[in-house]
Structure formats: structure tokens, C-alpha cells
Amino acid sequence: MDPHEPGPVPAQFPAEIQVGKFAAARIQEILALQHYIDQPRQGQLASQQVPRHLRRRAVSHHPNRLPRRLRDKHRQQKLKSDGQVAAKPTKRPSRRYRRRPQNLLDEYNRRQRTNVWLETHIWHAKRFAMVEKWGYKMADHPNDKHFRAAFRASAQSCLMWDRSYCNCWELKGPIETLMSQLRLLVGPDVSIEGSDLLGGLKEAHACVYQPGKYPLGVIGSVSFIWRPAETGKDHRTLWLWSHPSVYATLKSIFLNLFGLSRVESNEDTTLTDPPEKKLKKDVNASKMALRNVPFDRVPSYVDNQGIVTLNDLKDTLNRFRLVGPKVQMVLSRALQSSYIHEGQVNWREEVSKEEEQEQSEAWQEVSQHAPGEIQPRSVLSLITRDPRVLLPPKRDGIQFPELNVPTPCMFKAKSSIAKSMLWCSNIRDEVTQSKCPDHEINQKRSKNLVPGTPLALTEDESRVPVMLVQQPGTGQNHYGSGWDLVFPAGWGASMWMNLVFNGARVGGLREENHFLFERAELSELTRFPESEAGIHEANRVTEMLKTLHFRYPPDKRTNYLKLSVISPFAAPWPMLIRNYLDDDLARKKQTQDLDCSQFFVVRNPTTLKAIEDQLSHSAPMKYPSNEDLMALVPVKLEIIGKGTLGQFSMICCPNLNDSMDDPPQELAKEDKKLAARKALKEKHVQDKARLRKRWKDKKDRIVQMRAESTLNKTNPDEEAIERIKEEMCRLKEKREEESSTFNDKMNSLWLADATDAKNSSSRSIMGFVLEAGYSLHLGQVSGSGYVPLLALYEFSLTRGQQSRTHVLTRETNTNQYRWAKMTITHNKS
Template structure:
């Protein structure tokens, strides 16, 4: 810096005397020289290192020397200038076969691949991070590729775990309220709990769960357990009902509804030809409609038109509060303004919904009113999504109980209206268009712009509370509490990414199954359509896997006295215990009967059965393993004898982990037949081979050219022999179940694993009513002793004890 000539120095005082004015031209010229020198120092490299060599280690990539795109954007031009001095680039080699096979139009390729198995809106995101399975006509994310198991449980128990349940199909039913209730009485029963017409559900502020049966066939003919909610309306005569059904039972439930209301199909599914639309849940294609002759009842299929996400964990409220912001008056779009002006109550409704949203920051989901349905209009989730993943936290506060019932029409939302849902999906701005506008108009990257609030429309959603475990007998209190979010088509990926960015962890279908075990919920009941389909699918998979092994690696289940290692033959078991001729069974759902059975198990010494249960019924139970070992998903439950009970008490007193009983080796009745079949089969194949050899030699003796003979026809013989051998090794249908082993079988374990919430092995199972009566009668003589059963894994000979308890919520 140059010193101005007008400055003078006072020697006596040792100070510099400042001039009366500043010479502007000289001052600016000095600053320009400084800036020029600074710029030259920055742009001129003093070292011999290239740009890609000066990057920190965590930013370096192996291919960046010849591929500029591997460098950060601000360094690419400098890198290309440096590399251009090295001479012309060498001609690139031919692209790899993988690159050449890439489709020219990805959308068309996606459309082709979704014809056999449908994709969820989040499919491409999941396919990069999850093992995908082809289940029930969908590509389902099954388990994450990073092999975390406990981490997902910890997220659901202590933080927030999110799943995509968009494959659950929706059904909309509209008609006279009283007529709908009268008809649904033919498919439901009050013995199973609250029905569709319960007062707590009629306002539409709560979601309910019911078991549906075939018309007039209760307790037999169970279809599935479905969730439902009424659309809030001031019209008490005509109401609308939404149902959500698992895809395994969707078609059967729909056909039963068509038969119940005597409906006819009045419109067909017309898919859009635009590949951009068909690759996501297409809401504005015409869904199949069904009406009766009087047009008083209308059923519409909502399958694949709504996205449903499930958040589980105490931080679910904080994640929702951070990722989903309610839309204020200033951010209303045209469709929302028209919707609000139609009804004067809408402003008050929106204010009440915003009040509830504000309380989410300070509360756990288990503190909310159970199964509450809350409508919310949120700003586009892409506007407030954080750049990096952030954890959401909530603060404990003594907020008064949430007044969901007091606030009327709190579940009102434009998402109930099909026309509004279609318009929202059609007018949605794509992410590419939004990013293009941001590049043009956004001043500071990563910040919200004014044009976003004007151009992006609000999104209507529904929030559905889930209370989780309501007692300590079903696991940890409040475990499994969270929220379900219903989002219109097109916005699934936007909401999904916002939830992940705000701290929730993604989970797959396996995590849902394991967490249902933690809260003692059976996903597929054995007497429902879903349960029967899933059981037959698992049977085929397990049998195929079993017979792919070599014979010396297969477990001989006949010698272990196991007749059905991969299925649950409840029909045969009930038939043998009740000496019945009919081949049918059902799961007991009568709440009063289950309560009475629970009391019987608590006090077997006061055994007095003053209520009736059908012999065709199987009782749902919870199993707690008292010894080491896991029985697996196909373990058997047996009736103990007196000496087994005494042996169990002795081992318990000695704190011993030895088995109560070891199953003796059984004879394989089909062993000789299998060996004889194998001998004759090998003999036949050898004879056929010799015949072909003789034929070829005979032709070669007279031929001058190369001789060819017809292909062998032994393939069909080998397949037939293999199927017959499989039937001898492991019959498809069990003929003897009750007395298959040394102890009488009274039930099966349908789901069993180590419970992280209880710290021990537990499971879910079903036992016959007659077998339970004998069990209680036997323990009547042992006062003060809680009844237990003998359990055994299908691949083990050891019997251990297991305590049982009745599951009231099936």
C-alpha cells in the first residue's frame, strides 16, 4: 500500500497528521493494483501438480484423469484446459456390451417391464438399495442390501422407520348409509369387535379394522382383515366408505362386494398411452366402476391410485412436522381457492388441522387419539426438503390431550374427491421442470424462491394414527405407534424423499413381518384367503428348495415323525381331534369366548367350562419359549403327559437346559419302496441307453456319412420318477397329524423368532379347542402351575416347554 504524499509526520508528538480530504483517484488505483495482484496469485499455479491431484483424498476418483465428469463442476474447465496441452485425446474404445444394450428410451423400457409385475412409485429408488421380490403381482422391496436387522428394530422402537405400503388396494363404496350397514352385517359379525356402524367410526374421524367373511358364512369363509374409514359428510343419507385390502385378497373381496350389492361393471380400465404417466400410479385413468340397477350403490376400484406410507416410532411426529408443512392462505393455488370458497367452513377446518400439526412437534404418536384420521393440505414437499439428511427431534411437553373428537370434520380433505385428485396429478410440475426453473430464477442455491410458492400447488394428504401396543402383555407399551400417510398419485416419490431427508430410515416387507411379531400380530391368519394363498406359495417354495438338495443333505422328516414340515394341516388336525367328517376349520374370533379361555388358562384348578366353542375352531395363542432353541415357523405343539410335567418341574428346579423328552427314531415306511423304485428306474435308463447304442452301431455299419439318431425320450420318464419319489419322501397331503409322534399334536407355530423387545424367543400359534380342554384338565391336578405345552422344531427331536397365552386381538 502506497503512502499518500499529503500526509505529514509530527516528530514532537509522534503522530501522523491526516489530510482534510481523500484523493479518490489515487485510492481507487491502489485498490485496483491490489486486486489485480491477488487475482494473478490465485490463477497462476506455482506448483507442478494438476487440478485433480490437488483435491483432498475423499474427493479423488480413479477415472478423473481422463473423465472430467468425475471432478467437481467448478474444476472441470481448468482440468480440461490442462489436459488439452497434452495433445489430442486418444480415440475411445468401443463401449461395453452393457452400455450398448441400454435402451434408447428408458420410459418405454420401464413400461414394458411393468406389464407383468407392477411397480410402486418409489420402485427405482428401492431397486438400487433393496432386494426386490415379485409378490402378489407387484415388485416389493423385501430387505435392504446393507444387511441391517437390529438397526431397523431400533429405528422403529426408538426413532422412526418408514415403509411403502402402496400395494394395498383401495375400494370406494358409496350409497345409502343405513342400507350399507344392513348389507355389511351379512359379511361381518359383532362377536369379532366393533363393526362398520360403530358410532366412533361414523363421523369419519377414526380408522377401523374389521374381518370380512363370505356372505352369511360366519365364522367360516374368512376373506381378510381390512382397514376402513368413512368420508366425513354432512349428508346423513348418502355416505362414502374407503377400504384398504391386502393384494392377496383384493379380488376376492371385490367379487364378494359385487355379489353382495348385485352390481354390474359399467366402465373398464382404460390406460393412458403416455409412458410418462404409466410408469407411476396412474390416478387419472378411468378406474373400474360397479353399479346396481337402481344406481343407489356405486363401487370404484382405487387400486394403484393412492400412495400409502407407514411411519413407526416415537419420532414419527417430529419427522412429519419437519418434512410436511401445512399450506397457508398466501400459498393457495387456484384449485384450493375454489375448494375453500365452495364451503364457508373450510377456513375453520384448515385452521383446526394446522393446530394439530403444530402439536406434533411436542408429542409422541402414542399420545394421540387412537386411529385418528386428520386431513392436511401441505406445500409441495420438494420446496422444504433439506439438502442433507437431518435427524428430527421432538420435545417433551405437557400438552393437553388432543381433541380430535371435539374438532369436527378434522378429516375433511380434497383427497376424498376423485376429480380433485385427478387434477392435482395432471397439473403436477415434474422435477425436471422445477429444476430448470430453479436454475433460471433462484438467486441463492438451496433456498426457497418466490416463484415456487406461486407455481407449485399444495398437496392434500391424510394422516392416520396407529396406537401400537396397548398393554404390556403384547410387548413394550406403545411399541409400534406411528402414522400412516395417504398421498395422491404422482407425489409419492416427493413425499418419500422428504421423509428420508428428515431422519426416517427405510424398511422392507421383512421388517414389517418381524415387527408384527414383536407386537404379537399375525399378518396372514391361516383361515383367510390371504393366509391360504401365502401358505400354498410358501409350501411350493420350501418343497422346491428341499428337493434341490442332494439326497444325503435332506432331512428325513419321516424318521423324525414330522408329517408336514412346510405347511399347517389344521383341517386334518381339527378333523382328528373332533372325530369330524367335514374338512373345514376357522380361527376363533369371538371376543367373549377368548376372554373366557384366557381366564381358564389363568386358573386351571377352577376349571368349569360354561360356554360353548365349536370343535372346528382353533384358538389363537401367544407362545413364550422357556428354554433354549427356536422352534421355527413350522414347529409343532404337543400335549404333555404327567411324567413330562414332573420332568419339566425338576429341570426348572435344577436350572437345567436339557430337553424334557427326545423323540425316538421312527421307521421310514417308504424306504424299501423308494429303493426299489430307484433300482427299476436305473435299470430302465440303462436298457434305453443300450438300445440307442445298438441302433447307432447298426447304422454306422452301413453308412458312409456321419450318423445321427433321434434324441432320447427319457426326460419324461425321469420327471415322472422324480415326482413319484418326492411324494414318497414328503407327501403333499398329511394323512396322520394328531398321532404323528410320541406325543399328541394339538397345534402349530406359524411364526417364531427371537423377540428383541422381550429379550427371548417367542411366537404365534394356533391350537385345537379339544386339545386345549385336555391340556387344562391335565393341569387341574397341579395347583398353582400355569399350563404349558411341549414344543418341537420340525428339524429337531428335542421337546421343550413353552408357556401359552390367548391373543385377544387377532
């Protein structure tokens, strides 16, 4: 039987029906059902028409928590209960409208007016913890991995971070004028006029000082590159890269040193006539709205004679740093040379075909070797393809082949290889402004018959001129060697994604500082404790550590008074040097009264080598000259056996009877400020109760006045009530002021009076550790810090014939001393 064929009618059903009567009856049932749905039972609100387990107390404030069919009725009931008339709801723009690129970019530009965003900010903000430093919004550390993964990348593969926050200065002028003035800013041990440097073949690093104040008045470190000279011209160009913390100081020095004044731009950016047609918004132009691109926006300064020019290239160049043994593989995938074809009408005509081919061959040679085998700080230029067309289909699955290291590297820096189009401002602007939109690249990629096939090089494809600067490593395995990648603005995000997809692991400020720690180097600001930026950073760290310490309750804090720790949150260099000078005055070896705040760090490698040689001999060291009495010597410590090091750990001079097998302990001292703290707290409790009672009396007086006026059926004296309220406000402010004063006094009673840093414990303090931790590279605890030269002299006298490399260290939260090996660090900057 066919299933679609109707079966027999059951016997209980009538054989036929009257359609009219049947439909009328059904209509009545449908209307009754609809009326029941529209008119719920008496007293049931829209919010009560859902099951009990779905009812929410906050539904009156958030109608969207109800089903969609009940939201309008709930809004009307809520307005009716408030005595209001339901207004016509305004349609809110959709999220897609609000997140359109033009609106989104305007919002981003508004948010970075206070702190500048790097071009890789959006990528970092989704994956990193962001911090505000030096006027930038910067990535501090990733949210997924600790620094151990970053160390593994720097030691075994490739680690990368964005250093575009460094400021670039461009100096132009006669070579003699530039050299004569720049010599005033560096020490006598720094050469800025070598053949490789003047030829633009290498980058150099130097420590900058106030003009003519060496070794005092340190500012910070800079790296500089000379533009390769053109034949028959002595007008040269120099790029100087500096840390953003010294931006204002360097700017002031350059202006005063060369006698420069601001050049006002004559460009009129106002629109006189309205546009005839509404054009599509340029996304690239919106991204560069807050940057000094094009070059006309760059702040320019010139001297009275118009010979020397200073251009502030801040935020106009990107600079990435890549370190690790696999850097060459990552860069060889991400940077592919683009050959120049004849007859092209663009900026590439200014580059000769021979030079570009020579640069391409040099890059092919360099790509076959580890970065540590290349000449240190060599400069190599290249014109690369659009990084967006070189993206691999996916990030994972990249295999790094072994480098062919047996063959020696034949690369040698030459002027033709170092010559770059980045030096030309008009070319940089054209490269930035001629970048094609991303959707065009995606359209070309979608037309490939086989997905993932690389796009072929065409004449209309964008080219990017880049500059590669080799960064040397340390040790025999060249740990930390790599390349710095410099390229124009506007290409930061595209180049970043290309490098990430080709296997580079990304780090932030924390990973960068830990990388420097593994290389036994201090961070940028810690290396200059006497500079203005270094002092500012030290004060910030001190306040942060104090806040964290006093956030704990008293019974959970470390009692530094019992542990004889005089300065747990800072390194008191002036006090320590003053203590050693006073001891010399007592021995009548020093008769001058010096300003110990004018201390400095010894950075001359020759001087450091001489100090190390004297310390290694059995004879006592020579007494420091008058110029070196306030000198600090950088040292490195490695724990021997058990123990650890922390920030501001003390470096102490051991006694002659101290045993290596049984390190000594600091005896616990009596807390002499305990009684003062108890008395201060009791007085504060009494004062606080007294002020509270006075405030309560004022409040009760107001209540009494209002009650009497109600009883007598008269109006209260509002003027008198206002006067009483003002007195209550003054009492409250006084109570808060006394509480703040009490907290400051109580906190000071938990710390020792800073008078004698040297003799604050049973072992004389020689110096302090500024950065310490467990070194994954060395496999042991190590740290870096400073020791006054006078302390080393006294240390050599105390130790006599015993080892002068072994010292005692003690952390700020323990009384246990630990043995450590001390070596002098040879600063390369």
C-alpha cells in the same frame, strides 16, 4: 546470460547447411517411418500389434478390447477372412439418447405391464431386492442392512415402508343401504356405525367374511373410513382398503351383494386430427399412463337403480406407513402446512380458511407429542407444501430433539379436522396433473443467494392434500405406534425422498413382517389360514420348502422319519382336527361326521377371553359346542430357558412326569422306508441303463447305415434314418418321464405317510407354530401359531391341577423337546 539466447555452435557441427538438401533427406525418413507404421511386418495382424500381456483370445468377438487405432483394421481383417465386404457401420444412438426421459419412461411402462410398479420402484430397485407378488413388483429387503437395523429404527427413531399396493374401494350410496349390506360381511363383534366412525373421525379395522357365513368363509381384513357427512345428506361415501391377494374375491362379492354392473366410459380418446405442432412430452402424464388417473379411467360399477356406486381406486392413491417414537419429528419436517390466500383461482377455493387453519393448528399440537399419545386410529387432514421444496441440503446430520411429553395432548378428532380434499376426485386429478416439473424447482433453488436456504411459500407453488391416520402401538411404551400417510397419485417419489432425507429408515416386506412379529402378530396371509389367499400362500411355502429340502444330497438332509415328524413343510389343520374328533368318537362324546376342511379361527375377543379364563382355572374346560368343534385358537409361545422355535414347530402336550429341569427327548424311530428306497433306486438304475442301451443301439444303427452307403457308394435311406431318429426321441422322452416319476416316488419315500398328526410322536401334538424367531423386543425366542379348541379341552383334562400355560415344543429338525409358556392371543382385527 539470458537462457533464451542461443549458445555457441559445437565444433563438430557444420557452420551452415543447405536447407533444400536437408529437408529432402528428412522427408524421405518421415515417409519411410510412416510406411513402416502403416505396413507392419509380414504375417502380423492388428490383434498382434499390441504387447503380449494385452492380447486377448476374445478380441475377435469384441474389437473394443483393442486400442482405438487398431479397431477398424481388425474389423476389416475379420470381414476379409470371412469372405465378406465391409459394410458401412451404422451409428448407434448414444447412451444419453437412449436414456432420455421420454424413451426411458416408455421403456418403464412397457416393463410394468405384467407386474405394476409402485411410484417408489426406481428408488427401491437401486437399494432393495425386488420380488414379484400379487401382481406388483415389490421391495423385499434392503441389500445393506439386516432387520436388526429396522427394529432399531422402529424402537428408537422412525421406520417407513410403502403400502401403496393395498387396494382402495370407494362405495357411494344411501347410508341405510350401505350399512344393511356391509353388516353381512363382518362378525357380530364388529361395529361399523359408531359416531366416531360415521363422522369420519377414525379408521376402523374388520375381518370380512362371505355374506352370511360367519364364522366360516373368511376372506381377509379390511380397514375403512367414512367420509365426514355433510349437513342434511344421507348419501355417504366409504373407503375400504384391502390386501391385493383378496382383490378379485372382494370385487366379486361387492358386485353380487349390491347388484352392480360395469359402467362403460363414453370418453373418446382417439385423435381425429393430427396435431399441428409437435409438443414437448409431458413427463408426469407418461408416468400416469398405466394408472387410473384421471378419474375417468377408474373402473366404475353401479346398480340398476343408480343409487349405489362402486369405484375401484386401485393405484390412484399412495399410502406410506411410518412407525417409531421419532415419527412426529420426521413428519413435522416433511409436512408443512400451506395457508390459503384469498383470490386464488384453483381447487383451494373449495376449502374454507377457518378449516385449513384449524387443521394446521391441530397438526402443530400433534407434532409436539409421541404418536402413541394420540387417540388410536384418529384421522387428521392437512394441505401441505410441495415436498420437493422442503428437502434438506443433505440427509445425514439430522438431530432429533426430545419430545415435550410432560404436557398432555389436547388434540381431539373433529369433523372439521378430518375433512379432506382427497375425497374429491376432480381435486385429486388436478393435484396430480398440475405438478410442476422438477427442473423448475431446481431453477428456483439455484437462484438462492445462500445455498440450502428454504424456498419461500408462493401462490403458484403446488399444494398436496394429505390424510394422516394414527396407528396404535402395543404395550406400555406403545411400541409400533405411528401414522399412515395417504395422498394422491403422482407424488409418491417426491414425498418418499422428502421423508427419507428427513431421517426415516426404509424397510421392505421382510422388515414389515418382522415388525409384526415383534408385536406378536402374524403376517397378513398367515392370520387367515382358512381363507383362499391363506391356503394359496401356504401351498406356495410348502412347495418352496420341499424344493429347498430335496435340493440337498440324501446324506445332508434331515431324516424326518427317524424324528417322527409327520409334516415338516406345512401345518395339517384338517388332519389334526380329524384326529381329535376321532378320539371323541371313540369316547362317544361326538356323534357327528363333520367336514374338517371347514375349520376356522376364533377372532371374537369376547370368546377368546372366555377360553383364556377357562384355561386359567383348575376345573376342566367346558366341552366345545357343535359350532366350535373345528375352531382354531391363536396362541403365543415364549421359550423358557434354552431352546429355539422355527416354522412349523410342534406344540405338544407334556406328560405328568415330564420335568422342567430335564426336558424329554423323542426316541429315534426306525426308518421303515429305507428298504423301499434302495429297491426303487436299484430298479431305476436298471431301467435307465436298459433305455440307454436301446438308445445307443438306435444310434449305432444310423452310423452303420451311413457307413454301408459310403462303402457301396449309394445314397443312404433317409426315411429309415428319420424313423430311427423319431424312435430315439421317444426313448429319450420316456427316459426323462421315468426319471421324473422316480424323483417323485423317491421324495415321497423320504416323508411319513400323513395319517395321524396327533399321535405321530410320544407327546400328543396340540398345534403348530407358523412364525417364530428371536424377538429383539422381548429379548427371547417366541413364536405364534394355532391350537384346535378340542386340543385345549383335552389339554385341560390331561394337566389337571398342574400349570396349563406350560407346554412342550419341538422343532422339525431335532428330537429335543423344550418348555414354553403358552398364552392366548387376542386378535384385534
